[in-house]
Amino acid sequence: AQKITQTQPGMFVQEKEAVTLDCTYDTSDPSYGLFWYKQPSSGEMIFLIYQGSYDQQNATEGRYSLNFQKARKSANLVISASQLGDSAMYFCAMRGFGNEKLTFGTGTRLTIIP
């Protein structure tokens, strides 16, 4: 079974500061993928970034980077230079190779303060 844990239900961050959203996972799959999605108040789920379990380097996509520490089973999302538009729910998710579904965490509500 796979499990995602997001321990921060809510965070408040000053605009332009960097923010780290925590995610830990548990799986017995030798190969897996980790994903982060953003859900604004409008409701859609927006894909942000992906990290494969065998990737040697941490994934980056613009202002988003994934701090992947395999031994600690953590996949934290780092947003640099936060903007007001970053205010949203953020979900960490994973799937194992051959396991079709995404398993989601409970999410972190991020609020950027001007």
Added chain:
Amino acid sequence: DSGVTQTPKHLITATGQRVTLRCSPRSGDLSVYWYQQSLDQGLQFLIQYYNGEERAKGNILERFSAQQFPDLHSELNLSSLELGDSALYFCASSVRTALDTQYFGPGTRLTVL
């Protein structure tokens, strides 16, 4: 815009009724997934289709069914609706399966009164 379309955007209906949610995947994607997002259960995987065939099943109730058509669009049918079925229903698509990224549609918000 993810390229995944879902209709309708909102649906309000009464208990006991039946509704159909429709999803068109991104061009070229063969896999379609359905998820339910509710306040008490969070995001839950319901079912997956790959190129017209059912591929995986999650926590999908027997009152719910889905199919994927030859043009790859998919429909989720919800019957004998209960108050607890009120939720946001997402469709997602990916190129194949394995570890491909799933791109989500805007969702259909279902309210059962």
